[in-house]
Amino acid sequence: MILEIQNLTKSYGKHMALNQVSLSLTPGVYALLGPNGAGKSTLMNLIAGNIRQDYGKICYDGKTTEALGREFRRILGFMPQQQGLYENFTAYRFLSYMASLKGMSRAKAAKEIEWALEMVHLADNRNQRLGAFSGGMKQRVLMAQAIMNDPEILILDEPTAGLDPKERIRIRNIISEIAMDKIVIFATHVVSDIEQIAKEAVMLKAGKIAAVNTPEALCDMLEGKVFEAEMSQGELERLENQLLIRNLVKRDGRLIVRFLSETPLVGVYSSAVRADLEDVYLYYFANGKGAMA
Numbered sequence: 001m002i003l004e005i006q007n008l009t010k011s012y013g014k015h016m017a018l019n020q021v022s023l024s025l026t027p028g029v030y031a032l033l034g035p036n037g038a039g040k041s042t043l044m045n046l047i048a049g050n051i052r053q054d055y056g057k058i059c060y061d062g063k064t065t066e067a068l069g070r071e072f073r074r075i076l077g078f079m080p081q082q083q084g085l086y087e088n089f090t091a092y093r094f095l096s097y098m099a100s101l102k103g104m105s106r107a108k109a110a111k112e113i114e115w116a117l118e119m120v121h122l123a124d125n126r127n128q129r130l131g132a133f134s135g136g137m138k139q140r141v142l143m144a145q146a147i148m149n150d151p152e153i154l155i156l157d158e159p160t161a162g163l164d165p166k167e168r169i170r171i172r173n174i175i176s177e178i179a180m181d182k183i184v185i186f187a188t189h190v191v192s193d194i195e196q197i198a199k200e201a202v203m204l205k206a207g208k209i210a211a212v213n214t215p216e217a218l219c220d221m222l223e224g225k226v227f228e229a230e231m232s233q234g235e236l237e238r239l240e241n242q243l244l245i246r247n248l249v250k251r252d253g254r255l256i257v258r259f260l261s262e263t264p265l266v267g268v269y270s271s272a273v274r275a276d277l278e279d280v281y282l283y284y285f286a287n288g289k290g291a292m293a
């Protein structure tokens with residue numbers, strides 16, 4: 001199983017949302033990280049065939065997805081960003097409807113719905129209306145429709161958006177449980193969602209791939225660029241424009257500052273620390289201040 005994306009390019013009018021993106025994906029979870037507008041949804045919608053690229057191609061096991069047509073759609077599960085669900089439908093009716101859109105027979109649909117409801121822990125809520133579901137339950141029912149038919153490729157567009165930490169963990173656990181032998185693409189802004197489960201992280205920035213590697217290797221690349229230092233408020237004010245600050249903690253009137261910098265500080269003792277994925281995210285996509293990459 002190999003999904004190859006070659007030079008994928010897509011513009012909306014004059015705005016190039018995706019610019020020559022190439023990726024090679026094999027079974028495992030791929031985290032798609034990037035700020036708002038980076039092109040994550042565009043990339044996922046292109047793979048799912050919801051929109052068409054201007055240039056480039058997508059191949060699955062050597063054949064283009066266009067040539068595969070319906071055959072490709074059968075092995076694909078897609079969870080869109082939360083949108084107006086059929087609020088008056090019960091969970092079961094919604095899933096039956098989605099199963100019929102996927103062309104499943106009644107008997108097959110009944111089996112798949114049971115399995116998917118169990119997987120997302122909504123078996124007891126099957127007869128409740130979606131309008132009465134919490135945000136987390138809505139996300140889980142959207143995930144249920146994506147995993148019906150046991151897809152080989154599973155695309156999840158921000159499945160944890162707007163969820164509390166408990167629901168987020170739940171979704172993450174469901175993903176790791178079903179990810180075996182599947183190519184899973186998981187878009188998120190929340191680094192902690194994917195830290196434990198991603199085989200590789202794809203850093204997407206302004207429509208281009210800024211980096212793609214294992215979380216471990218991405219952290220290795222920041223060796224010697226992440227520091228901690230104890231400083232006074234005055235020192236912080238003097239230095240803050242030179243630093244990309246990850247966080248600050250106050251201890252006994254002094255500040256412990258974790259920051260990214262190309263070089264150690266002059267005049268303040270700082271020690272290099274091991275980078276984590278949050279640091280990597282900040283390195284590529286720093287909010288407010290310019291990122292380093």
Ligand SMILES: Nc1ncnc2c1ncn2[C@@H]1O[C@H](COP(=O)(O)OP(=O)(O)OP(=O)(O)O)[C@@H](O)[C@H]1O
Binds near residue numbers: 015017036
């Ligand atoms: N249908 C459209 N028409 C015009 N511009 C679009 C359309 N869809 C997306 N864009 C633009 O393309 C760029 C990429 O959008 P996209 O939704 O792919 O980003 P994203 O990384 O998924 O963002 P978010 O995290 O906010 O969902 C953005 O600048 C967006 O405004």
